[in-house]
Amino acid sequence: MTSEAVREKIIDIIVRDLEIPFRDEIKEDTLMIDIGMDSISIMTLLVYIEESFGLDIGDDFIIDSKTQKFGDILRYILCKVEIDY
Numbered sequence: 001m002t003s004e005a006v007r008e009k010i011i012d013i014i015v016r017d018l019e020i021p022f023r024d025e026i027k028e029d030t031l032m033i034d035i036g037m038d039s040i041s042i043m044t045l046l047v048y049i050e051e052s053f054g055l056d057i058g059d060d061f062i063i064d065s066k067t068q069k070f071g072d073i074l075r076y077i078l079c080k081v082e083i084d085y
Contacts, residue, residue, distance in 0.1 A: 003078055006053075010074060013048045028071030039063050045073070055080050 001009075014020045014035075022035040032042055042063050050057050061076055 001081065006078055006081060007074055009052060010045075010049060010070075010077060013045060013052060017048050018045060026070050028069065028074065030070045031066075032068045032070065032073075033066055042068060042073075049073075049077060053077065053081055 011023060011026050014026065014037075015023045018037070018041055020035050020037060020041075025035060037045070046057050046061065046063075049055065055077070057080070
């Protein structure tokens with residue numbers, strides 16, 4: 001799986017499963033709070049990501065909805081699935 005495929009899969013989860021209607025606005029520097037995601041919805045996103053990618057994120061990912069960017073989550077997941085970013 002390429003990094004672009006991982007990126008698209010995460011965006012699909014955000015748009016489809018979390019019903020966040022901002023697909024075209026999700027860039028790496030997009031603050032999650034700017035697309036309507038708070039810390040609970042980010043936690044929910046991480047659960048969906050764990051299920052979709054077969055990962056165990058655990059407690060090592062710090063969530064701060066005020067400063068969390070899409071790129072932070074993307075880079076973290078790319079490292080977990082061992083894809084060079």
